[in-house]
Amino acid sequence: MLRLVNVRKSYVEPNGNVLPVIDIESFALAAAEQMVLVGRSGSGKSTLLHVIGGITRPDSGEVIVDGQDVAHLSEPQRDRLRAQKIGYVFQTFNLLPAFSALENVLLGMAFTGQRADPARATALLDRVGLSKRLSHKPSMLSVGEQQRVAVARSLANRPKLLLADEPTANVDAGNQQNLIDLIRQSCHDEEVALMLVTHATEIAAQFDRVERLEEINRVGAAV
């Protein structure tokens, strides 16, 4: 499902110095497999997610998502791939405040080039327990509810891969487990591969596969 080969990414600092961030020789994630990626702050976790999601192009290497090399696609092609095959759950939910819960999910369908499916959007919100909050704006939802809308939105286009970047970081402790359960169950039901980034060891401990970025990233290992 996901395969990284000799992926390198570096940034040029304002003073001209080149700062290597990612240098992964090999990494793979099977279809519908669920894993956790842990690592210290600044180790490049978010950058890696951006590279996999096609938001950032690596300097070199191959990033194969469902058979397509993201690294060698044009930007519009990467956008289309991201819309169709990759779901995102952000740390800060990133719901658009002007849109209702249902519209936020429909927004996730708006960029695939296909017709939006209100029935599926409604079903997803029903699955995350928000069937009575469809017309509520994010400001009218609790933090936990907002993150559940974000989960529903990430699954709207039946992605092959879900990238979750510290999804529980802003959720109170009581709701963290519920949210993780929701994400894992949803990915399981939809047969979506999950790469979840977290700092929470108790969450990481629930996954069969836990990868420490410093161990797969030669930049991190060097540090």
Add this chain to the structure above:
Amino acid sequence: MNLWKIAWRSLQQRPLTSTLTCLSMALGVALVVAVITTYAVVEESFNRNRSLGYHLIVGGKNGSKLELVMSTVFHIGRPEVPIPFSYYKEFLRTTDADGKPVVPERAKYVEVAVPICLGDNYQGYRVVATLPALFDFEYAPNTKYAYSKGECFAADQSGWNQAVVGAEVARRTGLGLGDTFAPTHGTGEEGQVHEENQFKVVGILAPTGTPNDRALFIHMEGFFRIEGHAPEPEKNGAAASPPTDNLTDKPVDNKADDKAEPHVQDIPDDLKQVTAILVRYGGDEFSVYPANVAQSMADAAAGNEFRIINRSDVAQAAQPVEMVTRVLERFVAPTTYILMGLTVLTVIVAGIGVMVGIYNTMLGRRHEIAVMRALGASRATVMLVILCESILLSLIGGAAGFVLGHAIVAAAAPWIVDYTGVTVGLLSFDWRSLIVVPGLVVLASVVGYLPALNAYRTDVVKGLAASA
């Protein structure tokens, strides 16, 4: 969910900014629509008067043809120096004492000639002395004068002190059937009131949308009998010819005078003058030909007579169609174009306001745009969303301006009626104002380009980080 809805939701997120931006656009568009509609109204007014049903206006030679038309048709400006009544009679077919028809050379192809005498007003509205035949003209194609109340003043002596009132005059002055009024000398209200000459309203014209809505019509013979309009005849009858009815040109029954008002006297023709003559060519001379041929021949006769009259020292002739067109093209259109230019500039300024309004929101929207990009929206898509916002703001503002513009015109309707004679309302519409719609889309696309470009260039990683 399409791009329009995304754009609409974004606008809803900033209600105050969006409303103010729409408002500025609405004001600009309102001005454009008001100018276009007003111009259409004025143009319609001119066009209505372009086809008053007669070929020539013949009047005094002291002024220009334009002044002759303006004073006769539009009731604007000072009347021309009058022409002798005998000159007017050259356009009439008459009968001699034996009842045999007499056709002067000038009257050979004339279908009808109606005299106009000007020089008085009532409360600022022009008093037009004429004959009932004036109301037989079609003031617009296939449209004749009609009366909302009453009827035309009588052609005979009983109508000399009667009047017909234009619709707007009746509305503004309150004159109704049976009311009387005394004309004021001159074209302004400050002149001497002819108190001794009271005219009774016997008819009120239905609205015509022509300047005649703003005029009062009295019998020409009544006009002549107002003090100062025709010199007093000598008691023993200085006139070389017997008194005649000017409509039929037949001898007046003097016995009727006995029953008339005391001031009603016979006035010899050589003491009378008319301000203008409205002449239509055609009639029996051409009736044997097909209608279109007859029309062409009548037009040709009018053209020929136009040249002959203008070579004389007594009078001049103007062709209303040509003069009205000239007035429209030389005076009205350029003024309108200048106004239009200014209002279009206003819309452009409003468009720049839209650009500034959207652009100023862009910094706060980096996160929103980055989220859409992360969800798969391409750079072109987010650019289109911003352009859609610009177009929506412009079209909503434009629609509001469209309504506002017509409301302005409707509010200005009393003044428009006063100056053009055309009645306008909230629903007065000119198809040219539809140019505003594609114009706004183009304008919105242009002014929306800069903020859209800003959205296009938004860095997704930095935009997402901005939310953290």
